[in-house]
Amino acid sequence: MDQLHTSNGQTLSELCEHLDMTRQAVTKHLVILEEANLVATVWRGREKLHYLNPMPLHEIYERWIGKYERYRLRALSDLKKGLEEKNHER
Amino acid sequence: MDQLHTSNGQTLSELCEHLDMTRQAVTKHLVILEEANLVATVWRGREKLHYLNPMPLHEIYERWIGKYERYRLRALSDLKKGLEEKNHER
DNA sequence: TTGACATGCAACCATTGGGTTGCCTATATT
DNA sequence: AATATAGGCAACCCAATGGTTGCATGTCAA
Secondary structure, three states, rough: HHHHHHOOEHHHHHHHHHHOOHHHHHHHHHHHHHHHOOOOEEEOOOEEEEEEOOOOHHHHHHHHHHHHHHHHHHHHHHHHHEEEEEHHHH | HHHHOOOOOEEEEHHHHHHOHHHHHHHHHHHHHHOOOOOEEEEEEEEEEEOOOOOHHHHHHHHHHHHHHHHHHHHHHHHHHHHHHHHHHH
């Protein structure tokens, strides 16, 4: 993903040049990313172009970050409230 | 994490009650989460209380979401620009 | 002080993950 | 038509993951 992020629409062998694994290993990654809908592909002749699919990251965000991020903010405001109460006690 | 999210500060055995694995399995998860600084623990007598540490999720966000989220927004604005240009050609 | 409870530690096991090699097919190039 | 290039498919390998069981230790309660 990082590799595609620096230059989108790369071909399989192009990607391989910058990655320290076999072509097949890279293929495996790409297959998974395709299945996860994070990468879309287009055939151009014998070449397969790979594009980052920018949309579905939002779901990941919602599942893993948003929920806890909201919690984080709540924790902060709780802390603030706590400090304020302590303050008022004096 | 989800379990702690519903009720923070639970003890190991409390967590086990809601999770379908051995106590040791749960322990392993917790050890990893502690090492990753996602969970903080406090000993109270023979009990070990577990608290979600809300802070470091931001790093995960930056690494995995923020970067691509910005990309996502750029992709959208590129699309918009492309449409506008097509429009002007007419 | 003895027994029950909460947790830790270590060895073990099966499955998965991430990689490799070898061979095959389809498209370009000459 | 022959060869080189881009990619796919399948079998295999090893280490890491995610669980288990068994036993040891520390703390509370009677």
